[in-house]
Amino acid sequence: MKCERIKQKIDELIFENNEMFAKEDTNHITNCNSCRSYLDESISANSTLEQMKKEPKLHNPDELTNNILSIIENVDQIPRAKIKNNYKIIRLARRSLAVASVGLILIFGIEQYIVFDKIQKLEDTTSKIANEQINISFQNVILYNTGMQIESFKEILNKEPNKQFHRKIKIRIILARLSALSINEIDNLRIRQLRQAFATMKSN
């Protein structure tokens, strides 16, 4: 375990020349053949690395400078305004895209919410009608539209519309419920009219 730690330190020594050994590490290296030979190898490896670190010599620096200066004689600098404008355009495009994305998400989100909300309300209303036991008009409408008795109709209504058949029948049922709702309304209207007629007759 100690050898592993020492070798790790030696590895660091190859690249970081400022790495220092504690006295106990030095003692260990002196007495451990494996670590000692690892250190010897690493020192040699370090000398190769030092060769790599040698600074390359730039020959004829003046020639290079003159070459660069002669080339830039014919090269224009990119104007600051152009750079700034390009940045402005890019920034504006990015922001516009971000705003458009948020807008689209909101529009579709709200639309989805409205659709779901409408469906929910419709379901609630139709369910209320379905629960009215004594509703002859409703029963008749169901019978007329679906050819079913009220009990079978309720059974189907309570099932999840996971199959195409159920979906189709549910649409028809919803239509039936709406018809029933309208008929009830018309019935109420007629009853009111009759009451008024009776009241008028009595008063006369």
Added chain:
Amino acid sequence: MPVEYKIFIDKARNGDKEAFGHLVKAHQQYAFNLAFRIVCNEEEARDVVQDSFIKIWKNIKLYNPDIKFTTWMYNIVTNTAIDYLRATKKVDLVNIDDFHEKLTKVSTDNPETKLYNQEIGQLIHSISDTLPEKQRLVFVLRDLQGMNSAETSDVLDLSITSVKSNLYLARRVIKEKLLKILSYEGRTI
């Protein structure tokens, strides 16, 4: 950065070519060192330095004085050198036994000779050529150019964590290669 360099930069931003010449003279050796350690060839490194300074001249108005000029310059030199390597697509994988002779030591200590650069270039190329691009750049900047992790991350647009992890991986490969060479030397002696 010395004050006179700031003045030269300001003047160069206003199109003063003479001031830019001073900047080139002051920085071309550093740029050359970096370019050479990436492309490992003197002539190619000169081309990279030349192209880099032309890019610097073109874009000097884009330079943000809040960051060090040398950091910006190193970034341009590194990218130019990498573009150069990609364009030339040098595939020069060398067998450890074959390149041993090139690696032992730089035979001349006289930097004035062409051989001096050539040998250093071959040495760097042979040791670091198989590294992935990112690891190689981190190794060159950290261990050969002597930059710290923060400077390296600025030049390469990498996070400090990424610099450290790439450096760790690069060093592991380099160390293995160096030890392999030494064991080869042990066999041949």
